[in-house]
Amino acid sequence: MSRCRILAAACLAACLAPFAAGAESTIKIGFPMPLSGPAAVYGAPVTKGAEMAVQEINAHGGVLGHKLELLERDSKASADEAVRLARELIIKDNVDFLVGTLTSAEAPAVSTIAKENRIVFIAPTSKSVQLTSPKNLHPYLFRLASNTDIEGHSAASIIAGWKEVKRVAIIAPDYAYGRDAVAAFIGYLKKARPDIQIVDQQWPKLGQSDFTPFITAQMGTHPDAIFCDVYGGDFVTFAKQAGPLGYFKAVNNRLVDGGEVGTTDEAQALGADYPYGIWSDAYDPVIWAGDEPPEHKAFIEHLKAFTHEKYGSGWAIMGYSAIVALTDAIKKANSTDSDKVSKSLLGLTFDTPVGKRTFNAKTHETEMGEFWGQMVKGEHYPFAIISNPKYLAVGPFTD
């Protein structure tokens, strides 16, 4: 029966293993975020933004005399992985707060972990309304991002403005984000333009590598305009396959993408393959058309120096602002206790590079909007930029 002895030894090892976690005086923030795969096109710059905020805050002495520490983990845009990481961050690394996750598949899963462990969780980018629906909302969950209702409304208002459009097709990733945004979009569009017909809906998966059959099937229904929610690395693949098939040309570029493909990050990833002329959004247009607020200018300059990149990112603002909001809440609560910080987050107003935002005390959301506009070839930039970006929070888009 010697085998059992090994088993006993293994169990003993399990008991004795990790007592390493020391008693440093840092405030630990767990940060699960997709850093590999198609979603990393957005996840990596969000992380950079968070890193920059941490560096800035620590340079000014930290919070309540403690330095911030960001524990980054690659969630691979998978709900399963995000849950595993979140639990490990809480149980093994003893993080004080969770900030992160990109997709609306990861965020609701991590939210349940935050609730169970009574730890504040700020979701910087997930948009699905299900995340904060009354059934799922709990005291520790806060959303910095916009939501699918706002997105669907904004996109619908753009398409509704095109009088000649009668037939609209939809393509969106088949999970919470795509489904909720599409439901909101259809709801608002039906109200604004009862004469418009939804002729087709395609549901590729997140991380689809071959969109060709989806594209050709959609083109066969002869839409006049398209609402699209394919985003990140997936949109790079999508655009590369759809362009040569004449997909964008067939609708005269009347495609509205609510998945932030208007960010400089997406535009740089696609380069010359970008389908110029489509409409999209970004939390931060980076390249400002009119009077640029000084705090935005300073933010982008600092970001460029921090990342050693020539152009700023349209996503960094979300990681950056999430950390700023959390820090403000810790200061206001004068504590790192999640119960106190979650209370001080209610109704908290904080600065972002594009203006003040407030966590609604009832919905736990900022209900922020985004900058929308048509994507054009920039004069001074080797990639697509939003021409004349308009901030839309409640819509409608008027032009």
Added chain:
Amino acid sequence: MDVSFLFGQFLGGLTTAMFLFLIASGLSLVFGVMRVLNFAHGSFYMIGAYLAWQAMQWLEPTLHRFWLAALVAALGVALLGAVIERVLLRHLYGREELYQLLFTYALVLILGDAAKAIWGTQQLSVSRPPLLAGGLDILGTTLPTYNLFIMLIGPAIAVAAWLLLTRSNAGRLVRAAALDREMLGALGANVGAIYTGMFVVSSFLAGLAGALVTPIQSIVPGMDVEIIVEAFIVVVIGGLGSFWGTFWGSVIYGQVLSFGILVFPSFSIFSVFALMAVILIVRPWGLFGRPIR
């Protein structure tokens, strides 16, 4: 629903099919001859894509550099395959299939992380070769010339492989090795060399497929694990170890996916899995395979 539209959908399915055939053909060859299900075939495909990208960075931007990059990638992966077969895999031929399966899975783990270490985790992409950047109008639908090229190269490889297997001396030996390895060895043929050759050809095809996919898909970690499932479905539908079965398997896969999306959009990728389930229940050995046991 007009005819030109259905034709467009058919062409879309055919593009998908021929791409998959490029990948599945190598998987099928190795399985047919060596009875090894090579999970690392997807990893070879991924390495091919990365190598093509790398070669594109190194080469001068000339008109034909993409083709050179594709060749470099295919040859690079063939070399990798040769080393793996000669140094490691050959020691496992006599062993149970479990060990061979797990060996190829170990390669998946190692190559996947190696690619991450070398090329990072961000998505990479390659532009279409300028020669094939345009599109053709056929019967009212647009067919990108690159897709047409893929549609032609698939059958070309199928015919080349078939000629090689049926008309050449080496091909006869390969077929004999597939039927009875011991007997062939007893007759004095160098079975080891045949296996190595087979594995190298298969790796070459995987590398080539990886390189050729770069202009229309993105290069991203995880593409290895995903593509192997699709290639595997094709091989299972067509019939285990049947080369032409793999060809028709990919054609069927492409069309079922394409028209499945058209008829039941909310099912999308599920249609091919449903097809596989039906075939497994009716003919577990696949459409063109032969029953064993």
Added chain:
Amino acid sequence: MRLRGPTLAQRVPWTLVVFLAALSVPFLGSRYDVFLATQIAISALFAVSLNLLLGTTGLVSFGHVAYFGIGSYVCGILMKTYGVPFSLALPAAALGSAGFALVVGFFCVRLIKIYFAMLTLAFSQIVWAICFKWNEVTGGDQGLPDVPYPNLDWIAAIPGFDGLRIGGQFYVLALIVVAISLAAMRRIVASPFGRVLTTIRENPERAAFIGVNVRRYELAAFVVAGGFAGIAGALFGIFNRGVFADYVYWPKSAEVMIMTILGGMQYFWGPVVGAATLVLLNQQITSYTQYWPFVLGVILLVLLFVFPGGIVGGIAVGVARLRRRSWRRLGA
């Protein structure tokens, strides 16, 4: 020659000792230790269920994760969506997995060797596609987060157990379920039925010759293994606080296979050792490097080429050698 009685080491009821040691984890260890121990216990059950096919019957199932996944989905859906208590959801998960294994096994046992492996893999991918696409029931891509914990009041009611956190209480429940399942499988392997399975592994032709209906026995083993995998899956869904389609993706099948042969598939307890080793190794190595898959791949290569018997196999060989040497010394 003197007949040797059982040595002191042999007289100790090791299974009981291990069970008690495992039970002490939530009292002596940290939350993270409980976390790891739960993972080990559930993985051990999953790996032993696979070994019923792999080691005992000689069937290379590369789709075992399908039954694990079905178990976790059945249990998760019943408990979360329909509010069914754990005491009913767990048997339902086992039955669901076993039932599906019966259907799949019916087709798979018609083929042999690598073809069998490929067929099981194919069916497991079909299960994945269903879980991934059936949004209304399985939640599709985002899965079913927030599977509730079962009612653990009865554990808290045991004197001494009331101070445990909910995670610790669930661990105790999981440990009891795993221990009962392992005991049941141990009995099955040692039963006449189990001996027929071993005969089939050793020589299927001979088994058929002596009148064994090989296919039917293989199918029975397949169903039993599937059922126990379902129990492991049900526990894991609750432990991981959610059920996701990734559970059913094919690399997970490879993972549990690695656990099994790492421990040693010729031994009943081998997969348990393998599961514990892999979980702890993962925990140690991921704190140094993000390249855990690479390390795992290398471990696997070493295992395949140098120690095909696994850890327990290697130790058994070592112990036998030591014993022979000490015998020789005694004789001298």
